[in-house]
Amino acid sequence: MRTAHVDVARAACLAALLLLAGRARAQDNDFFEQGATYFKPDTIEGVSKHAESPTEAPATVTIVRRDEIERYGFRTLADVLNFASLGDFVTYDRRYQLAGARGLFFAEDFNTRILVMLNGHPLNEPWSNFAGLGREMLLPLDLVDRIEIVYGPSSLLYGGYSLYGIVNVVTRTGESMAGGRVRVSAGSERTGEGVASFGANGVTRPESGAGRAWSILASGGYYSTDGEALDLPRVDVGAPVEQSGGTVWGGSQHGTDFERAPFAFVLARRGDWSLQARLGYRRRGTPFAPYGAVYGSHRQSLKDAKHFVEVRWDHDLGGGLAFSARAFHDRYGYDERDPYADTPTDPTGYDFVLTARDHDTGAELRGTLQRGTHYLTLGGEYRARALDQESHTEIPGGGPTPGSSVRGDATGRFAVVYAQEEWRPHRLVSFVLGGNLASTRPGGTRALPRVAMIVKPTRSLALKALYSEGFRPPSIYEASYADYLTKISNPDLRSERISSTEGALIWKASRRASLQGYVFQSRLLGLIRGVEVTSVEAIQGDVAGPSGDPADLVGQLQYQSTGDVVSSGAGAALQVRGRALQGYLNVAYAHARWDVGGTTDRKRLSGSPHWTASAGISASRGAWTGTLVARALDARLLQPEFGPGDVKGFVEANARLLWRTRVRYPLTLSVDAFNLFDSDGEIAASPVYAVPRLPIEGRRLLMSAEIRF
């Protein structure tokens, strides 16, 4: 484990930053802010399917812009949620960055309850509704123009998944990122990354005077790290977790925390048409040895591959009437390998290999009518989904063990129609009324309303009263997949539903300072969790195994609705954007109780903190920028499988020093220190691990150079 905090280093770092800020020369930004007046900003409509400001959105929203991403040194969406969001937090178990929000967090949930989008394209895949917050599905943040974080259920126009909220990652375009750009990074733990992009734009047939604007942004890159060398406390877990058959989990290991992630991305537009496509995968080791696998094995790994292509048509008919259509095809692949040592017949043990392939093919049609004080949105979306999963065991170096292969296929669909009216009858007040009707298989039919009233007593103050609902259909894996060896299906499984009541305010105190706050209460109904079937009576959906005898299914995993979760809390965010000094502070409190079905016992959720906070301060002087960001996480309960107890809260800080210069072409050099003070924070491990607490990543350094040509 790492050493204790270094208070002297903390003090020195803060002092240096404040000194830099104190001596910072005021810069005249006003001239450069005029550009938005003379030209239309280059934007992509995201969360509400049309551009809107935070004061008008029927939700509490945080927008992290490109300059802030660069200034604060965020590398992944998980960084942004941890260090810049209002109450969202991410638990990283070296497999996935798993999000929680507003008191809600469920181990092994795989981000199924947060809707993650890239340029408005949902990334949650159908197999387990998983959405990656790291490098599995998204892009390096150099390519990103802004990140929109919407808190609470806001899935009216999208149909599902946004129980925690929505995160929309909006990329730059061939216009805003014209020319060539290369970034290379290198740092601790043999970390290296290279990202290259090329953007171009123009007008077709300019001589005709009726040409159409076009732009293209193409990018590719590769990220690689060996990861942290770990030396974890040794614990006898009573099961064979050593290659030799021993039962001691822990000890030193290195090279097992590796990650490799290549990607390619294209965003092209011509007139009303646009196309975006993403190819890439992330393969990484799992050093904490989940699922009772051998500790410290280089063979244990998982791989997530996400490829998609989307074609979109946006046409303005004039008179406030516009249409938009898009068609898409997504493919997701998952490969997992877990080494085991519990076979007495072969001293080398065996590997469990799991492969899943799914796809999502669909289309959406949407129309908007803007007439006077009304803005009406109508639309619908349909997706056909399919899953193919196979697992087997194999002797290392050999092929699949005969008879060990288990295969299952399943299909599903997702259909939603929606309507939303925004009415602004008076300058002081606006209303948002809407509803959708979704039909999913699995999951059934759901109808959801949204009601919001926004009052603006002054130009700088907006008060919001919000009621919204969201739902999450069960994934194909949860409801339909069955191998009858470890898991059975549940045809009766219905979607989870969440309703949320919220009051929020935004006060733009000045051009440089703004304050945002909210209070909320939500109720999640029909929480879906995997449970071990303990009796024939506990089996839902009249499922019978291949033998026809339900008794054969006892002891297997079945996903069921397991109760309701009530959550309430409040949060506040302060943002200051001075000429030389910028900063923000987010503080959120949430209190969630799980009302397990059939009992009056309400449990606090494990792994979820009451308090979360994040802050950043950044000072610029000439070509130099210095930044410090930090997050604080309150204590969390251990997962119940590990008995009573908790993990203590921790504070983690990152620092960045950035220098802009020229070597013929514009060159930006930066040095980042992640977990600067080597804080020894912990996460509450999910029950798939042998121990209840796992360490967060230690201090790492990264140097980057970016050149634009």
Next chain:
Amino acid sequence: MLVAVMPPSPSGSRLRSAVWLAGVLGLATAGGAAAPTRSVIIRPASTGGAADLAPELARLVRARGGANAARVIELSGDGPADSARVAREARGASVLFTIGHAATEIAGEARSAHVVALGVANPALVKTAGVYVSVYPRLERVFAFIKTRLQARNVGLLFSPSKNREVAVAFLEAADAQGLHLVPVAVKSPGELVRELPKALREVDVLMLAVDPLIFDRDSLEFVVGQADRAGKPTLGFLRGLTSLGVTICLLAPPPEQAATAVAAAADVVRVGKKHVDVDDVRVIVSSPAARKAGLDPEALGANRAR
């Protein structure tokens, strides 16, 4: 820093007076409108630059039509909300004065009133029909200044083709008319700027900077100014504040004249297509240190009082 106001040319003055008179008469005859507010001024939320035209515009409209003659709507930046507000509050207005690109687009959606737009860098990028008051001074006067005061023959124009292609064509025609050779320096990316600018600076006597996203990027502007300094060539821009960022000369369409031209143009109703109106007066602002670096005498450039 030195500032001078060039007197209007005799022909320009007559034209402006005529337009002004027509505008005043137009406003006077439109006085019978039922709505208490006849003109609405739609301005961006930002301050500085074109946004600062709003008070002057409101003053002029009110001076001619009374205290209720003009209502100012400040946009929030939210498209649908701003559209709704304009639709609600501009009902019955006969003229919509718009400042900036977004305001002009929103006014176009209202489709109820005659639009007079200011602060739009390139009207070709906006669909709204109406009268567009140029952000540039009359180009004949710009090139006359370059020809007589700077004694230049080869003039560069730095711009992004995606944003200012039509503007560059207008500059080309105006330069031709004055017998000057215009060298277009079309730049699509920071890399192209690095590659193209040094070559272009060797060919030109002065470099003009269009009102373009390029100059609103600090890195790019610093590079342009630095390269021009190194080449000993003066730079010439069209926005207030550029001289304090190292640009040698600014030729401005003075805000009061822009506002007056817009008010005068309100009488000329354009429902289909676009009519372009220029401001005849030119204010010359010179950065003395930058001028001396480029071998120019600030006094000889027509600037006649210290700022």
